[in-house]
Amino acid sequence: MEDKEGLDPAGTEFKSDSSSSWTLAGPDSVSDSINYFFDRESSILSEFGWNILQLDHADEIERFGELDRTDASRGLAGNFSGSQSQSCGAAGGSCSGAASNPVGSAEVPTSNPSVSSSSSEDPPEKSTGFGGKPPEIPSKVRKKGQKRIRQPRFAFMTKSEVDHLEDGYRWRKYGQKAVKNSPFPRSYYRCTNSKCTVKKRVERSSEDPTIVITTYEGQHCHHSVGFPRGGLISHEAAFAGQFTPGVSQFYNSQGVQLHKGISPSTTQSQQLPIEVRESRALPEPTSQLPKDEGLLGDIVPPGMRKT
DNA sequence: CGGCTTTGACCGGCGC
DNA sequence: GCGCCGGTCAAAGCCG
Numbered sequence: 057m058e059d060k061e062g063l064d065p066a067g068t069e070f071k072s073d074s075s076s077s078w079t080l081a082g083p084d085s086v087s088d089s090i091n092y093f094f095d096r097e098s099s100i101l102s103e104f105g106w107n108i109l110q111l112d113h114a115d116e117i118e119r120f121g122e123l124d125r126t127d128a129s130r131g132l133a134g135n136f137s138g139s140q141s142q143s144c145g146a147a148g149g150s151c152s153g154a155a156s157n158p159v160g161s162a163e164v165p166t167s168n169p170s171v172s173s174s175s176s177e178d179p180p181e182k183s184t185g186f187g188g189k190p191p192e193i194p195s196k197v198r199k200k201g202q203k204r205i206r207q208p209r210f211a212f213m214t215k216s217e218v219d220h221l222e223d224g225y226r227w228r229k230y231g232q233k234a235v236k237n238s239p240f241p242r243s244y245y246r247c248t249n250s251k252c253t254v255k256k257r258v259e260r261s262s263e264d265p266t267i268v269i270t271t272y273e274g275q276h277c278h279h280s281v282g283f284p285r286g287g288l289i290s291h292e293a294a295f296a297g298q299f300t301p302g303v304s305q306f307y308n309s310q311g312v313q314l315h316k317g318i319s320p321s322t323t324q325s326q327q328l329p330i331e332v333r334e335s336r337a338l339p340e341p342t343s344q345l346p347k348d349e350g351l352l353g354d355i356v357p358p359g360m361r362k363t
Numbered sequence: 364c365g366g367c368t369t370t371g372a373c374c375g376g377c378g379c
Numbered sequence: 380g381c382g383c384c385g386g387t388c389a390a391a392g393c394c395g
Contacts, residue, residue: 228366228368229367229368229369230368230386230387230388230389231369231388232368232369232370233384233385233386235384236384236385242385242386244387246387248366248367257386365394366394366395367392367393367394367395368391368392368394369390369391369392370391370392371389371391372387372388372389372390373386373388373389374385374386374387374388375384375385375386375387376384376385376386377382377383377384377385378381378382378383378384379380379381379382
């Protein structure tokens with residue numbers, strides 16, 4: 057079940073798959089924004105009792121990268137072209153613009169293990185452009201030979217005693233697996249909205265059990281439910297919903313930190329390209345995610361709007 | 364009774 | 380080819 061209400065967190069560290077060939081905002085354009093967002097987010101988060109983990113935890117991040125090593129090594133999310141079958145299934149487009157992170161192919165060479173996300177290698181046959189492919193194919197129906205399609209993923213670490221933080225969306229747990237090299241199981245959740253295929257994985261860091269690593273895959277094509285079960289909507293929702301963390305540490309597909317601060321998406325637009333590899337054009341804003349809604353967009357509960 | 368969690372089985376990708 | 384592992388399915392059970 058979702059945990060008791062109450063976030064009792066202490067820290068949150070965002071990580072995104074925002075590695076990409078989509079250029080990250082340059083330092084100068086970001087510096088001020090960084091401070092701005094750090095201030096802003098820090099204060100907001102602290103309102104909720106969340107503290108942003110600082111770079112001191114880079115080692116954790118590295119560990120995190122290891123957690124997804126397998127995925128990365130398999131070149132899963134590497135290419136969102138064509139794979140980016142948005143989360144909204146048949147909605148056919150209602151979500152398509154609400155793209156996700158500029159996940160994609162970071163070309164930064166490194167020996168580091170990768171963060172969940174992309175490698176730059178992908179079979180060309182997969183990259184047939186987005187929009188033309190059906191939504192994620194259920195594994196059981198998946199055609200033979202067709203690789204699993206990955207949605208862009210966005211992960212962050214939260215210092216919390218509860219595994220599953222309220223994030224404004226309703227999730228149904230559909231699986232739990234023991235994780236290799238970790239005493240803690242990994243839980244798999246799926247958004248309960250039938251049209252939404254967003255998934256999230258929740259696991260604890262084996263090194264620091266107080267750290268919960270949450271990985272979102274896909275993007276919600278609907279609004280959050282607000283205050284689920286009397287729970288408090290958290291910032292997790294805000295970030296998870298749009299995949300545009302305001303305060304983040306960015307890593308490329310190899311787990312190499314690209315920069316710290318506001319996400320590229322935030323610097324340029326709320327909306328991110330679905331296909332960051334072949335097109336850097338920003339998608340049209342969708343009705344669901346107003347372009348200029350600000351960092352937290354419209355999934356921010358009313359109470360948090362004030363600043 | 365509906366929605367959700369639990370949990371074992373199953374499947375596919377990958378490395379050896 | 381085989382085994383490992385991550386991810387998903389689905390039946391069974393629980394709970395409000």
